[in-house]
Amino acid sequence: MARILAFDYGLKRTGIAITDELQIIASGLTTVDTKKIFSFLTDYLKNENVELFVVGEPKQMNNTESESEQFIKPFILKLGQTFPKIPIKRVDERFTSKIAFQSMIDSGLKKKHRQNKALIDEVSATIILQSYLQQNEE
Incomplete structure (x- = not known):
């Protein structure tokens, strides 16, 4: 099996998460300057077999597109x-940043590390990927 790569896309930074080859565990990979995302992916895909991209889909509470969807x-x-x-799949990413921040608190990260927006983006991508994996095991 190949890996699944997930993105928490942002204008400045994009958080990236990856599965293991058995597609069981989602792990944070990195956060990339969004301007450099395609060169990063080109290099990454030379060495890794990826069969699916998962991209977070931000929605409003009433299930309509959020402003960032544009x-x-x-x-x-x-x-x-x-x-x-x-192929590319979408996953609802409502609350992932809040969940990511709370999981960082729960894991005992100090305040200084929790203020690292790049880390929040990476954790958010991991949560998006974990959501996808859970939806597809049913």
């Missing part, structure tokens, strides 16, 4: 054009 759609379009053999 920035994510061009990213998804380019992702599909750049890596046409890898």
Whole structure:
């Protein structure tokens, strides 16, 4: 089996998470400057077999698109054009940043580390990926 790669896309930074090859465990991989995301992915995919991209889908409480979706759609379009053999799935990402922040508190991270927005993005991507894995094991 190949890995699944998930994104918590942002205008400045994009958090990235990855599964193990058996697609059981989601782990944070890194946070990348969004301007450099495609060069990062090109290099990463030279060495790793990835069969699916999962991209967070921000929604409002009433289930409509959030404002940030207008920035994510061009990213998804380019992702599909750049890596046409890898399908893309979307996962509702409501509350992932809050859940990520709370999980950092629960894990005992000091306040200084919890203020690291890049780490929050990476943890958010991990939560998005874990949500996808849980939805698909049913």
